Amino acid sequence: MAYQRVNFAVLGSVQVFLEGAPIHLRGKPRAVLATLLLNANTVISRDGLVAALWDEPPTTAVANIQTHVWQLRRAIPGGDQIVRTEGSGYLLRAEPDQLDALIFSDVAREGRLAVQRGELTVAERAFGRAVALWRGRPAEDLVLGEVLTPRIAELEEELYQARSDWIDVRLALGQHDQLIGELRKIADAHPLRERLWGQLMLALHRAGRRGEALDAYRRVRTVLVEELGVEPGEDLRRLHANLLADQPSAPSAPAPATAQHEPAEPDTTTTWHHICQLPADLADFVGRSAELTTITTVLRGRDPAVSAPVIVALSGAPGLGKSTLAIHLAHLLRPAFPDGQLYVRLGAASPAPRDPWRILGELLRALGVDGNAIPDTLEERATLYRSRLADREILIILDDAAEEAQVSPLLPGTARGAVLVTSRAQLALPGAQAILLDVPDDDDAVELLERVAGQARVRAEPTAAASILRACGRLPLAIRIAGARLSARPAWPLSDLAARLEDTRRRLDELALGQQTVRANFAVSYDALTDVARRMFRLLGLCGLESVPEWAAAALLGESREVTDRALETLVVAGLVNGPEACAAGGLRYRLHDLLRAFAREQAEAEESEARRRAILLGLVRESLDRVAAAVTDLPLPCAPTPGAGESRPTAGRGDSEWLMEERGNMVAVVELAAALDRPALACELAYHLTAYLRIHGFFDQATRIHDAVIAAATRLEHTPSILTTRLMRADLMVERGMFGDALPEFASLLELFERRGDRHSAAYALSGLGICRHMSADFEEALDRTTEAVDRFEELGDHGGLLSTLIHLTSIHLELGHHDQAAEVCHRGLELARGCRTAYPRAILLRALGITHYSKGEVPEAIRRYEESLELSRRHGYPIITTMTERRLGEALGAVGRFDEAVRTLTRCQRSFARFGDMYGESLTAYALGEVAFRRRRSPEALRHLTHALDVLGVKEMQHWRARVLREIGRVHADLGDPDAAAAAWNEALAIFHSFDSAEAAEVSAFLDTLRQMPAG
Incomplete structure (x- = not known):
């Protein structure tokens, strides 16, 4: 495939171009892009993105960020290479000529270098090109969090400096007449900028307008005295004196005020003995x-x-x-x-x-x-x-x-x-x-590297410098050693050292210069520990977790909680471990600096045998599996048979979503650890239980990550059952994300494989998934056949979980086909089966489906009652996605009975929730419902606005059946507004889509068009 050039612009409205053609982004993915562009080639943590997008983040903010990043990558060709995951954050990689903010910095730098060489004409052109890149305030078309205000202010300060330097050059070239109007405008906008006023005074004087120049000084002095209570600076006063003497000098910017961190030096005339x-x-x-x-x-x-x-x-x-x-x-x-x-x-x-x-x-x-x-x-x-x-x-x-x-x-x-x-x-x-004391912040770390290695070198390779600092974990000792190595080799590119430090196994070897080494510094503290504390430290590094809770430390050490606590306390006192931090779900957790973790792992590999290390890590994996399996007892399991490893111990009691929320990142890492230990069956079983939580709470990126890890390990070891089970979970995740086109061939392939292997149980899940995909592609008869077959097979196998899940899908298909009585019958059957279910999830969905059935039959009050029952369950048990989906249906029903204000409030809240989840399909359906409510209220222009938004969010490729329905309603609104041409255009497009699916809804649209044709002209 030929390389396609993507360019970005952030100095004004946020823009993306593919080979010069604009790429349109909407909503939060666009805000994510703006945040990454404002910090291009710098890693932004997920927390940083959350703060940039929301002043008051929702509880699902991190999951939403993951979804928005996925949408962004999908929208931009080569998005996976441009927007990269780096640790727990993201980095947008932009070349110097790919982003206007980077181009601006480079061109402004060219201008300053030209000034130093005395090439004023070249400098004037460079500064002009740099300033022309600005189309307004950075990311001015988006509302971003206050956390980005300093970065935007920094960019605007760079613009001011470049513009001021440009003005100096133009004054030196004798362009004073052309500058006066521009300088007046800028000085009025920035009345406290003394350098601008000095340039204006000089331009006026050179233009023979000495009186106006002196008046400008009086104006700026008045502003400074009244606003700040200070007189103009020395440079401005000197220029004023020269003007009075009719001898103006070249303008110079007032020296910037710098923060006084140091106390005043002592009076050297005072004698004191000390x-x-x-x-x-x-x-x-x-x-x-x-x-x-x-x-x-x-x-x-x-x-x-x-x-x-x-x-x-x-x-x-x-x-x-x-x-x-x-x-x-x-x-x-x-x-x-x-x-x-x-x-x-x-x-x-x-x-x-x-x-x-x-x-x-x-x-x-x-x-x-x-x-x-x-x-x-x-x-x-x-x-x-x-x-x-x-x-x-x-x-x-x-x-x-x-x-x-x-x-x-x-x-x-x-x-x-x-x-x-x-x-x-x-x-x-x-x-x-x-x-x-903690590690310094990013700015201080960069400045330290600049001081030791040389500012020009570091600023010439910002990406490599950021990589070096990341590898050093911003530890000052490591930064000084890295900087000293660079200083000793002036011709050595920073990128070479950065590449060496990328290898975590050799990182401590590279962070050494003569007798000064990071490793030796750590070893002093390690050698002073007790035997049990040394072993605890080694194992904390061996497991590789960023933060280690007490229970995991105990599982690694294989000792009692008391012995583990004493060892951890010793490490904290020795400064080798940070903590303890209180866990929201109870207990304590501890953290190691990245370099200390690398050192600890070295000690583990040197002092623990390979067999012992493997046994320790497998113990952690099994303990994690037991805890995750216990934590998801209230959640619906993935749409796949339980893996056959059988390593988790049966548990009783309620689940613990709060614990899983806190340990989610660790558990993802433990799945990958099990895969790395060549235990695909164990990894698959842990991934199966963890997916139950990740799926229902919308952490789709992490679910995909663990599935990929299991499949890679199972493929390497040719463990086919783990491969197929994980592929089944992954295909179900595609359905959850609305990726029906990708899921359909995967389910078809899996069904063939399971049937060939004689695995009727797994085949039943593949049949169910295939039915969903056929349903969403509007092939309702095929969907009904596949789903009914899956229902029969789950009944035969006695799998109540699979049966319940498939009955929910069967209800939706009957509703699409207009089989209202059959849909209600399936709902009641499912509700009876759900009475003995360990989770309220299927009951909440079935009550919602029953409400839809009543609504479709015109029994709206009964539909509202069922929706409210469903909402009570989903809110009480913490199912945020189901809650929002049901509220959308409730808003639709409230509008149908004339409770318009309640309907609008409910649907508006739903629309915001769907946007937070990154669920564009849900957002589109909610806009459709708002359009229906507005049309019922005879507010056709408002209805058209909502329906057009629904069409925009839905896109032109996905969910064609729903696209046709939205077009049908848009046609009705245009007809009501007296615009038959627009109505006919919308209905003809809807009719073509309905005919392509052989949908019964085509007849309704045909009738609309016939009525339109019979209307008298005009």
């Missing part, structure tokens, strides 16, 4: 502004009424830069502690942490105590130390502390001193302010 033991500060220190502010506030905000010293305990995992932060902060705070700064490295990261007795001896000598006067005992030394520090404003840095007992003797006794302790462990020091 001791300073601080190591040198890092010249390339970046970020940590929040921590700097917090710790500075605590250490400088000593309360005179409090007699105890101020203590801050800074803790965190190895490699986070705790020591660097403490030293940098101590240098900043020197003026606040004029008596001095003591610094002691306590050596927790060494094989033998330092003895406080020896440390006190060193400190006392530093404080002027003669060596002969230093006492022998620890207690006496601590007493003398406190007396020397009494009432002195001194800051003490105790770096890399091992435990509380090592720190306590080194604390001062009076309030004027302050102490900053760093430790990998979370120390419990009385009265201390505990601060837990």
